[in-house]
Amino acid sequence: MKIEPMEQQDQRVERSQCDVLVVGGRAAGSTVAPLLAEKGYRVVLLEKARYPRFHIGGSLLAASLPLFERLGGADEVTAVGMEKWAAEFVSPYHDRPQVFHFAEV
Numbered sequence: 001m002k003i004e005p006m007e008q009q010d011q012r013v014e015r016s017q018c019d020v021l022v023v024g025g026r027a028a029g030s031t032v033a034p035l036l037a038e039k040g041y042r043v044v045l046l047e048k049a050r051y052p053r054f055h056i057g058g059s060l061l062a063a064s065l066p067l068f069e070r071l072g073g074a075d076e077v078t079a080v081g082m083e084k085w086a087a088e089f090v091s092p093y094h095d096r097p098q099v100f101h102f103a104e105v
C-alpha cells in the first residue's frame with residue numbers, strides 16, 4: 001500500500017483521485033483505509049490533527065489483537081511490552097471491585 005502524506009492544509013481532493021474518501025484517521029479510519037486499499041480501491045484518508053500528538057494512553061482490549069495481526073501491526077504492539085491480562089473496576093459507591101480476566105471472556 002502506498003501512503004502519501006498530504007502536507008498542505010488546503011490541498012483539494014479531486015473526485016477522480018480516489019474511490020473512497022475516509023475522513024478521520026484514528027481507530028476507524030486507519031483501520032478501514034488500508035483494508036479498502038488492500039482490496040484495490042484508491043483510498044484517500046484525511047486527518048485534521050497533526051501526528052504524533054500528546055495523548056494519554058488508554059487501555060487496549062484483547063479483542064483488538066486479531067485486528068492488529070490482520071493489519072500488520074501486531075509485532076509493534078507486542079514490542080511495546082505492556083501485556084494486559086485483566087482489568088479491575090473500582091467504584092467509590094461500593095466496595096466490590098470487579099475483575100475481568102481477558103482469558104475468560
Ligand SMILES: Cc1cc2nc3c(=O)[nH]c(=O)nc-3n(C[C@H](O)[C@H](O)[C@H](O)COP(=O)(O)OP(=O)(O)OC[C@H]3O[C@@H](n4cnc5c(N)ncnc54)[C@H](O)[C@@H]3O)c2cc1C
Pocket residue numbers: 023024025026027028029046047048049057058059060061
Ligand atoms: C475519555 C475517553 C477515553 C477512552 N478510553 C478508551 C480506552 O482506554 N480504550 C479504548 O479502546 N477506547 C477508549 N475510548 C474510546 C475510543 O477513543 C473510541 O472508541 C475511538 O477513538 C473511536 O475511534 P474513531 O476512529 O471512530 O473516532 P475518533 O477516535 O474520534 O477519530 C476521529 C478522527 O477524525 C478526525 N476528524 C474529525 N473531523 C475531521 C475532519 N473534518 N477532517 C479530517 N479529520 C477529521 C479527528 O481529528 C480524529 O482523529 C475512550 C474515549 C474517550 C472519549
